[in-house]
Amino acid sequence: MAQPSTSLSPPTFNGEQYHIWAIKMKTFLRGQGLWQYVEEDRQPPVLGSNPTLNQIRLHDEEATKSPRALSHIHAVVTEQVFTRIMAYESAKEAWDKLKEEFGGSDTTKGMQVLNLRREIEMLKMxxxxxxxxxxxxxxxxxNKIRLMxxxxxxxxxxxxxxxxxxxxxxxxxxxxxxxxxxxxxxxxxxxxxxxxxEQKRLLRQEHSSEGAMVAEFKGKLGQGGSKRPAGEKKGKERMGNQWNKPTRGKEFPPCAHCKEKGHSEKSGCTNHMIANLEDFVNLDKSYHSKVKVGNGEFVAVKGRGDIAVQTKSVIKLIPNVLYVPSLSHNLLSVRQMMERKYALHFQDQFCTILDSERNELMKVRMMGKSFPIRLNKP
Structure with a gap:
């Protein structure tokens, strides 16, 4: 539907979005003092015998309003629409025809409203x-319901x-x-x-993401030995040596996720975590656990399964994903992805994820200090 050229111009109607056009046109005709001649097919009163000049003038003005309203309707419809109403001689007849033709019958409108109400009932965040x-x-x-x-x-x-x-x-x-x-x-x-x-939660998660990244880098440095680049301070060297020292105390069994020792399953060993149940292609709901995120809080794991992701070229199956409904964003583990030979490239506020053959799987924009991922389900 075309936009009016000026604030005083009526909206043009080309046969689409009738309900929006009807509201705009009704407002325009009211502003011109003509809507009652469309709504009621109002006719001027009959002149009595021996009318005064003022009565004759008012009568003539009233007599022109219905044709003016009809001319406005003719002027704002395209030629294709005009052929539907050109045989009608009053503004009300032309308006009613447009309503019947493009607005639908009461039965049709009732069905449309019913379907929209059902759609609202089904909506969930x-x-x-x-x-x-x-x-x-x-x-x-x-708004679609209100337009009707x-x-x-x-x-x-x-x-x-x-x-x-x-x-x-x-x-x-x-x-x-x-x-x-x-x-x-x-x-x-x-x-x-x-x-x-929502904003408070996002800020907490940004801090959590920073903590998780630090923990991830600590793990990498610990595995990489005690070498340090030239020019680093001794304080950093002491810190790196502390990371390389074996941990004393309790010896944990292999983790159920990464199969490595040295930490409990509840320490949050950077596993893939998804919040939306509908993203799983299969899910073992009998699996329950807790993982600790970067801010020190424990979140409940209510299942483990596989998800399928539609990339640019193929469908990728991601296994061993935890179902954590309390998350506000899906989290993919950098460590798990690197173990499967994936590559991550960070540039210009984006993170590009590549598979082992260096095909681009997805590109994620940074929000705050994290990269929330929306999965494209096949």
Whole structure:
């Protein structure tokens, strides 16, 4: 649907997006004082005997309004649409024909509204989505319903958002229930509150990512020996020597993930972790554990399985992935990827992941200080 050339021009209609055009056109006709002649097919009053000059002038002005409204409708439709209404002599007849032709019958509109309401009922926020992305997706459907003249209150939208949020927002919802009446909260206030919670969580995860990276580099330095580049300070040398010393104390059995000794399974040995259950092609839900992330917190593992990722050229199966629903972003282990001969290239705010044959699998943009990955399912 074309945009009006000026603020005073009516919107052009080419046969698409009728409901949006109808709202804009109705507003334009109201501004011109002509909408009642379209809505009611209003006719000027009959002149009485011996009318005054002022009565004749008012009568003539009224008599021209219905044709003016019709001329506006003729002027804003394309030639293809004009042929559908050119036989009608009143603005109301032309408007009703356009509504019937492009807006659908009451039965058709009722079915469309029903399908959209079902779509809303099925909507749920994905683990990889932000609050804004989910609310935008929800409001896109809500606005389609409202365009068809059906009522969709903000209260109903707030209720839908609250019942379709993932588990990581439960504490925030409980806090809102304790602090204010959720039946009175506006959608805007709810979104602001959820985004604040989301931002705090993202900041915590950024710190966690930094801690995980440091731990990863420590492991690499420890395996690489005590050599250091020329020019490094002795303090760093002492630190490197400490990493090379054998750890005293408890001897752990081989880890269930990386098959190596020297740490417990709960220490977070950088395994692939996915938050969305739907990403798994198969999952062993009987597997339960806990892993410790970089900020020192333990998160629950509620399964282990395989995921399939659609890359640019092929479908890749990633095995031994942990299901951790409390995460807000999927985490791929650098160590696991390097063990499978993958390569990671960091440049210009992007991380490019290459397979063993140096084919590009995916390219991830940096957000904050981490690289959150959205999986492209086959």
């Amino acid at each position: 994905q683990e990889s989505e932000t609050v804004k992305e989910y609310v935008d997706r929800l409001m896109n459907v809500v 003249g059906e009522e969709m209150t903000d209260k109903r939208i707030v209720e839908k958002v609250l019942v379709s949020l993932p588990e990581r927002f439960e504490s925030k919802i409980s806090s809102l229930e304790d602090s204010e009446d959720l039946t009175q909260i506006t959608l805007t206030d709810l979104v602001y509150a959820l985004q604040a919670q």
